[in-house]
Amino acid sequence: TGIFFILPCIDAYARVDLRTRTYDIPPQEVLTKDSVTVSVDAVVYYRVSNATVSIANVENAHHSTRLLAQTTLRNIMGQRPLHEILSERESISQHMKALLDEATDSWGINVERVEIKDVRLPIQLQRAMAAEAEAAREARAKVIAAEGEQKASRALREASEVIGDSPAALQLRYLQTVTKLCTAKNSTIIYPVPLDMMVNKLMKNSIGRH
Template sequence: MTEPHSVEGLEMAEHKASESQSRPQEASTSVKIEGPMSLDSAQAPTGFSSFLIFISKLLTWVLFPFTVFFSVKIVQQYERAVIFRLGRLLEGGEKGPGLFFIYPCIDTYVKVDLRVVSFSVPPQEILSKDSVTVNVDAVVYFRICNTIASIVNIENANGSTRLLAQTTLRNVLGTKTLAEMLSHREQISAEMQRTLDEATEHWGVKVERVEVKDIRLPHSMQRAMAAEAEANREAKAKVIAADGERLASESLRTAATVLSETPAALQLRYLQTLNTISAEHNSTIIFPLPMELLGGFMSRSQPQPLVQSPGFIQNPPGYEALPQQM
């Protein structure tokens, strides 16, 4: 009964041993695949390389007065120098700013500018999400943040960043509608900056800022948008005028109600009207009269019905009107 268990135990032990042996290999392969080449580790020079280095150093010190012009180099405050010795990256990485020393014939160096560089992205003809063709240009600001990576990992960091900016502009704006392009420029610029920064990180490039300069529309689209904007403005103006008339009518109705209920208010309005008329240059003299007096005159001016006495005969029979004497 114990033999089957022992066989199973041996099989499990062999399986665990095979897994433990395969795991280090997988880890080593994953380390080799991840990321760009290792920049800090430098291979030891071979025997022939060591001999060439020794000869170069010896000749440099023997002929020092003459080799000083070829050995001493200067880089500015905004520059760094990446040195290669016999084609390999020199241990210690970058040099500068200021003076640094190289050995002729075996050392070469490349200067890298650390200042912020700006360039304009040429106008790109882009088809928006809502099938509108627009021409868009932008400006990109970037700088070198890792000098060794910008030399070792890519041939031309500046030119590659320019080309990548063009494709990124087309890809990002191709997912936006025309309204989003016109109203969300800051969000589009921020999205382009993040995309470029992630793509150029292993190149040693840091994208500082991206700005969309101009969005040019076709002439037919410009006319259509102008007509739409004009129609919207006219509609708003009509709505505002209608609201004004409504408010004015409500105010007039309230004023009429107040004037009808208060005679003194009507008298005050009458005096204000006289003041307005007299302010202008005219030859008419106006004498303000009380409203009560005008009311009395108005009542007297109305025709009174004739009241006839019972014995009064207006035109007796046989009466003839005499002709008037001129």
């Protein structure tokens, strides 16, 4: 601030915007560490932190920062496998910010933030991943169904053991079954002869013959 004197033909002045700028990195085709081609784009938030250095040390600080951002994005993505790129965007963004901020410090640039916006996969890979996810869901559903059948089978076995040990419980189950049959829309109901009555009848017939 204050009064500055400019000597004609000797001095020159330049206006420098110190506000934060955004730069949308265009989609970059990258070959990941596990040999998968992906398209990645990002956004960089930066500002001029030292106007004098940004003019004296580099020809065009903004253009240089943007070119470096593209190169850094490609290098970082190329060093990581696909699963890390998809699951660790936040850590990748922080790593890229640190690298950019350090590299542009000598240009009077301060990188405030970097965000990975989108990671686009080839169509064939998207279909393969969708099929794999569907197969995993079906496998989980089968496991759940099998566990349910196992629990139901165990419960039926325990119930049959209880009924088998208690004649009264067996008779109650018999009456419940008959009641359900009576409430159903059946024209004919067949009542089976209880097993104990059949045994007693057979024993009496055998004694009578002797």
